[in-house]
Amino acid sequence: MILFACCLAVFLTGALAALLPRSYRAASAIGAGAAMLGCALGLVPAAQALITPQEWALTLAWPPPFGLGSFAIDGVSAMFLVPALVLIGLAAAYGRGYLADQEGRRKAGAPWFFYNILAAAITGVFTARDPLLLLLCWEAMALSSYFLICLEDADGAVRRAGRIYLVASNLGAAFLLVLCLLPGAAWPPAPGVAAFTGGFADGSTGGFAALPAIPAGAVFLLALVGFGSKAGLAPLGVWLPEAHPAAPSHVSAVLSGVMIKTGVYGILRVLLALPPQPWWGWTLIALGGATAVLGVAGTLGQGELKRLLAWSSMENAGLMLLGLGLGALGRAFNEPVVAALGFGAALVHMVNHGVFKSLLFLGAGSVLHGTGERRMDKLGGLLGRMPVTGATFLVGALGICGLPPLGGFASELVLGLCALKGLLLPQVGLDIPSLAALAALILCAGMAAAAFSGAFGVVFLGAPRDAAAQNVHEAPAAMRWPMLALAALAPLLGIFSPFVLRAALHALAPAIPGAEELGASTVSALTTATLIFGLLFALLGGLLLLRGRLLSRRDVRTGPTWDCGYAAPTARIQYTYSSFAQPLAEMFHALTGPTGVLTRPWGLFPARAGHAAESEDRMLRGFLALFGFIDAKLEAMHRLQQGQVHVYVLYIAATLVALLAWGLW
Amino acid sequence: MSAAAFDMGALGALLRMAAGLALCPLLLGVINRVKAKFAGRQGQPLLQTYYELAKLLRKGAVFSTTTSWIFGLGPAAGLACGLCALALVPLGGQPGLFSFEGDLFLFAGLYSLGRFLTATAALDTGSSFEGMGASREMQFAVPAELALILGFVALSQATGEYSLAGILGRLDLARWQACGPVLALTAAALFLVLLAETCRIPVDDPNTHLELTMIHEVMVLDHGGPDLAFIVYGQALKMWTLGAVLAGLVIPARGDGAADVLLGAVWGVVGIFGLAVVIGIVESSMARLRLLLVPRLLVGATALSGLALILLLR
């Protein structure tokens, strides 16, 4: 407990301290150092809570504004908090190197101030035990992340992204406000949000009569919209593909790897605390599936690496929501196995996705840092020039696609198995949703594999396509070791996936009695799977050795790529990502809309032709159109004030007469 | 089960694996022989693939200057994945070396991994042709994988089991009598998947030499020597593994006695080779589909699996 308090204190003091020094280096050292130290401090109680739920609650005796605010870490909080702190700490270390070249262009204070605030706020969101405190942390998180996104605000696109994010998160927070201020609201929500307790800080009922209980469904819907918009739930998550690429890469890593999860966390809390009804699960599965498929389809139409990663975050958020939906159905139909596995899958996938997506964003960041180029089709052949970045990025890509032997596979296995069990249960209302979830899962896995093999291949393999990729430099050590650390975590998450799942089930046990026994078979399945992973590694090593032995005795020459008789191969004839993903993107044309700009060769002597992925976000376009419409209609009403004092007096008279009529009628 | 029984089971599984490892190149020979017969030719010897493998393993290699270590990783990883998949698959209803609930996902995942690395290896050469091939491979894999998993799910729905061994172990005559149509649909779907995964007509033509029309072959244009050997052998192994699944599905000979075990294995091998013959017949009686039609074919396979599931769920 004392350590947790220190963690928060370190974050906050670090935030302020980063503002003080004049020198850039000192400020960034303080800021990053505070973030890392705070994470280290917070990890201890969080890790303890993974094994045994912490009994303590850190309670702040707060004067009137907020009343009592208390923190506590139980299993669920810990499941979210441990990866969050690890990622935030590593991203901070990376960010120090990443922002180093901005010395002289800006002060280091602001970025690190907001970064530490964000760290504290996220920690608070995961541990708050009081609705008002949750709100406070939530808003602080939204604000600090906004300012971090807008760090390079000289760029118009960044400002636009920030604006979209701010509006979206504000509208989402409005629902949370209601959720947290409902009469008798508690966090985590108490079943039967009911008779009004305490109107304001001093707990006096404020002279209000008790009210009828709020239906749990309303609470769920509020949570779904409020938290879902942060989790990137379609169509509320339109801000996500805009904001994540706009932020500096270490921030993108935190946003995608951690902040999205706060939305999942909130929904999970509600599902665990309230008795779900079947339609909750159906809604979650429908929306989650849509989010996942839309997200993965979006990855195919992107020209920029970071945008691709952002869309993939949306996909994975969808997969987590699928898990939550299955879990909710399991609880609703009283099928504890499905409940345990569904929620468990969501938790495990949350952990894995956090690690892999952060790793990928850090990799994309160092590509941007080394080449200054965002578009994939300008890059190529970076693996030779940035070996560490390339290798770690490959690991991340394998993980994000849910391929064995990395952790990503474990979570997809659990999710698929959960859906399979739900499908096989003789329970009408559970089977079709499970089938849908399963289909969405498999579809996403395949498409993600396509997208990321293409992205990795185009960016890091082959020959440089453009000058940008010619003279590049590998990331400095400060940026390299966080990537290496995350990349080292990836296979560990695969090999120790049974433990991760067990931890998740352990965390769920209080809400779902006997969760651990119910999931035991799946844990053992994962254990067997890890054996096969071992076999895989062994075989691979053996084969590579064999290959080496064989080749060592033969003559091995190098030459140009076999170009099928094409006389003068240039780097520009290589397949670009746009063309790589185009056929698959065409299959999902209906979802993503026009996925690219195709200039066909024309005429006897065709000039340059080409295909560039320029997928537009239909959801965003829809929202913008709607808002623009409302905006225009409202602006038309500005005529109400045209400056004539006569008319103004008339307003007064009219109001007077109207109110009199109302009052005296 | 008791330790002895386990040892017996493990030993049997190892033996079945060994059979697969040894016999799988023969499948290609059989197919070629069947095609030759249909073409009225003598055809190459049945063991041709073994000769080629031996030759390739003895050859050196020429590596493109643009390639990196990924290029060498691809074929080896592909083969390693194939070997692991073989360890999962039952033969003739008798369990493979490993079996656990949900191993069907691992089964698919292993092939997906191999595909991923092969495709990246292709992209590593920087050749536009190989990029094209990789793109197509990844594209067609999406519906193929979906069809495969949904087929497995249909089977598990039909048998109430969660593992390949369990599923294929329970597919006896009674099961066929119970839900024959479903199993037939699933078998058809899996057959199409097998054609696609092993690059046979009508999806892909291993013998063509026009790169524009190739899918898998064009990805491996630059590979030679041991790498190519790994790839060819991996292809044969893949055909064996998927064939084992299909054979186990269509030949409902099950039993627990030692004799039955042996019989089942034999039936499985026979089934696989029968499948090779069928493939040969298909290849010699059909032409390759236009590339644009391939996705439709695979989506059709998915539809078949889905239909089977719906039939079960009603």
Place this chain on the structure above:
Amino acid sequence: MPARWTILAPAAAGAAAFVIPDNRTRRGLLVATAVTHLALTLLAFRAPARPFFDGALLLDDPGRLFLLATSVLFIAAAFYTMGYLKREASGSRPDMVEGRLFSNSPEARFTGCILLFLAAMSFVCLAQNLGLLWVGVEATTLASAPLVYFHRHHRSLEATWKYLLLCSVGIALALFGTYMLALSGGGEVSLGLPALMAAGPTLNPVLLKAAFVFLLVGYGTKMGLAPLHTWLPDVYSESPSVVALLSTSLLNVSFLAILRVRQVLCAAGQADFGNDLLVFLGLTSMGWAAIFLLRQTDYKRLLAYSSVEHMGILAFGAGIGGTGMFGALLHLFAHGVAKGAMFLLAGNVLAAYMTKNVSGVRGLVRALPYSGPLWVAGVLALVGMPPFGAFVSELTILRAALAGGRYTLAGIFLLLLSVAFIGITTACLRMAQGTRAQAASQTGGQFHSPAERQTGQSFAPREAWSAVLPPLALIACALLLGLYHPARLAEVMVSAARITGGF
């Protein structure tokens, strides 16, 4: 007896200011008065309330609260004014909108009126007699009218005229309401607040309602409730920032006037009627303001409309009743300090960029290293983001609405808040972000201030302490309100909420 001196001191100082010839001493007097006033207010804040002036004046808890709010704003204004008056030395200068020459009205009149203005507001805070209350409110109008016309160009003159006419009409209606209130007691009761409240149940309900309508419309005009607020944007945009700041506390005291009347209404058991009207006007104001906050091109008008919105919030909170009243009182403080800071900062922005056009201002944070970040913080404080006070107060009001089971009203309230949020942040954060060059390019590539025209390059002016410290202090207050309430303040707020008809 500090209470009475809160009126007398500024009045005397104001009278003196007219005759003092020397600018320096006059400015000194202004600041000295401000400090004294704050000191007196704090003394009175602790001291027990004792009626004087034969019971017509008494500093009860609501009065304490509003007096404190006024005094805090005024001291900030006073310090800012010193630098401002130095900047605005007499002599004719080009009008930045049309380039026509104009001069400022004499500084003596400006300072004097400011001080008299303060005296009038203190008077309103203390008034326990509805008639005197009216006198005080009208006096605030008259004292502030010359302030609006400090810059002697035709736009400020127009604003002054609208201000005078509209407010006078409104106030006149309030006077009528006051008479009706007296009449509702059968003509026997005087206009003293205690007497009226004592006679509460015996008052004629119909007359009472009619009276409240008149008073609400009348004082509502001063308070800036839509659609009676129409003078407000013009005045705020055309008068000096200091005056805009002071008119914020003017709105507050008008709110106090309404609350005083509401006390009578509650005593007469007619609270619900008043609450309905307040909620209605509150939501109307928020909606009206929201409409004009979207796509607003003039940032001073934007701030003005945000004031309308916040007055709507106050009315809504008061009308919701229960803890909403407490929320409203807290919001009064939170909004006052935040808005005050924003107006002072807007003054700095205006001085640096020489344009009131939102699209003409970019890169505040880079151009003005102190005012820029403060501006951003002020925006957050204004739109009710944590950890600023407005967040807590809006939270309390919303919670009261929900606790009362008025879910629809709460929904509308939230929606309007969100629209206002979008409007304000879109404009103000855009001003803060980017680089100054982008602003220049957006306004046709020409530079704004004369100096820039000469040098041909944009430059960041050095910011005077007198221009930065007051807003900094105000924003610190907003922060404090969001995080911690001094015990005495909370106590006074609670009892004030109780007195004015809250829970």
Place this chain on the structure above:
Amino acid sequence: MLSLVELILVGLVLTNLVLLGTSRIGLCIRMVAFQGVGLALLPLLGHEGLEPEALAISGATALLKGWIFPLLLFRSLESAHVRAEVEPYVGYSNSLLFGVAALAVSVWLGGRVPVPDPGVPSLLTPVAFFTILVGLFGIVTRRKAVSQVVGYLVLENGIFAFGAVALRKAQLLVEMGILLDVFVAVFVMGIAIFRINREFDHIDADRLASLKE
């Protein structure tokens, strides 16, 4: 005595109608002055009879409303030597029609609002309402700034009449304060008109419309 009060109230109504009907600003100002003088009598006719307070109030009222205000207005009118036309948006006949309608409305309103005090003539509330409405109407429909001030004065007169009759206990302090305020208000408005005239060379309030959305 009551009859005299009612007489004054009726006079108020008639002057209002004249105000609505006339086209000359000068006449309007005189009418307002008449009203003022009439109103000045009301406190004396109150219930206490001739008390020093009442005397003081009525004296001050007569001074202000009957003499100073007209003086101020005429001054500003001369300083802004403009055509002494009212120049209304709404024609005179229509204005009169409005007057009739307003009278009806006020009578209705007066009926809605009971007067608990028997000592107060039933005519009071309607007349007060009517005068207020006429004042507002004047401000809304008259173009010149001066005539808007006139409208304001009419409004104020109506209120004063109501107060003078309705409030039994005239409180010297309050009344004086009110009178002072009104005086300053009119004074400041006069100055403003003077400035407007100097700035724009006209006092047409409807042309003061540069500040808008």
